[in-house]
Amino acid sequence: MRSRSNSDQLFKRAASVIPGGTYGHLSPASSLPRHFAHFCSSGKGVYFHDVDQNEWMDFMCAYGAVIHGYQNPIIESAIEKQRSVGTVFNHPHEVSIELAEKLTQLVDFASWSVFAKNGSDLTTWSIRVAREHTKRTFVVKARGAYHGVDAWCDPGMGGRIESDRADILEFEWNDLEQLEGIFKARKDQIAAVILTPYHHAAFAPSVMPEEGFWAGVRNLCHKNGTILVLDDVRAGWRLHEKGSHKYFGFSPDMTVYSKALGNGYAISACVGIPELKNAASEVFLTGSCWSDAVAMRAALTSLEICEKDSVASLVLDKGKYFCSGLENLALEFNFKLRMTGPTSMPYPWFDGDDNLYRIQNFCQIASKYGLFFHPHHNWFISNAHDQVSLDKALALARSSFEEMQNEL
């Protein structure tokens, strides 16, 4: 086990002034609390350090928020320049227009863009835009999909009242028949269908869309006058340089981005078709620091790099190398590991490990070797991963498999 005295000390300090010490997806309770650190001190490229000076090779990339590696020099220098003139003012900075222009140029169906800070800000706002446009109430989502912290969709249990979800309907991912049934039962009442590009629930293997799924969803929404919202908060820019809808070959009416968009700077964006522009201007949208020019500069620079270097293709390729390497290694030691979902954000799944003991054990062992492998969430590949780091990770993973086999 790696040293963790500073981590624990800081956590105790935190717990006395912060409910639960750390909350949400960063809460230690949801990962490996006695194997992962509780606090980070710095990060560069694919490595980060915790407060006990342990170095970790990262496969979570700030839960997807970092795609070019920590402290990418090009982005950092662009934001330094921005920072030198200020960030939040009484009026937006010109960079907001540049960023909107960039997004509408990149995303083929989009003619407008708005900005906020978090994915949740805009997944919630987007369904209100759909309601405004359609003058309808109901929203359909896939069961188990995460769309943010708001009461209509959060995965927690506290603070909820029945009416929070009275207008939210759910179907099983990939089950077009069920979706069609919902449309029939609620004829002319469904404002929006909101879906992620593929199903990436926590604590479960990822599920890709079946052949014809997206065409079917698109068609049903079209036929019923329902707005199709793509929640690309997690997958955005890791599947395709022009948005994940291109990867799967369909066209939504609105898409929400966040996470990788700002390479670690807080920003989210929603883009949409021209027909929704009026509705978008009717639904109130603002936040204290949402005109943050530094975050917008980070996003603009990040998108420029993504486009110039075809980063989505690169991370998919790097992920493919890593995932097949890991699956083969597992087999060598008689473990049946599947890296599910797209290779740039794979979810590891040992066959037959429905209760997750095996993956927890593997990630615990890997943590001793400095690998930050999460047992319950999809991993993320960044463009800072290179042949050297991936080979090093595979070598350490080999030792982890070996140790796991010896423990049997």
Place this chain on the structure above:
Amino acid sequence: MHSEQIKAWAVSRSIYMGGNVLEIDPYNRLSIKPQILNEHMVSFGNRKELVFTNENLLKLHRVGFSLPEIGFLMSHPFQALKKINLLRKIGSSLKANVRSKAYLRLLLAVGLEATAVHLNEDKKCRSIIGSDKGIVEFYLDGDPLPLASLYKKEGSVWTVTITALQKKAKVRISFKSVDVGIKSCLGQLNPQVCSALGDYTIDGYLPLMDKIGYCARITGHDLPILGS
């Protein structure tokens, strides 16, 4: 069941579970097995000598003393008094407040029983737990066998046992010490903080433990001491 009935039923089931943990002999234990008489009354045992209204059961839980229904009691006063003594014995064991593994097991099993009633009957808990099932085991660190388990089999209801089950648990929680376990049962610890600092460890399918934990806290809110 309505809310008062759920609470009263949870109290009576927990008392019965307490008798189980205290290894009261099977004949006597069976004599206090609770039965729902109607939506307002619970009888301890089949023979209706010891009957409480829901309200009085909740009072019994709150203040440790409450009057049974006299009319029923008069039918077999001797039997009824024997049962009252048993209930007293269980009640005083629950309040013993000793730092022992036996006391931890008693508090845990009794709290789990009340939680199981909520999982089976309370509307909010039922909607939270949904169709989830499986075994949740509670250990004291280093022990080969669980202190108690809460489980649900296909087509059945949530049930508590203090004997080890043969099937693999879906999730396992292990208390670092008797003290941590007792405080946890009494709802005195924050689960996220405990887990982060290693006061207890949870392995396996965490989402099930999250739901059970939340429902246990609802139970604890309804019936302090019985939930956590």
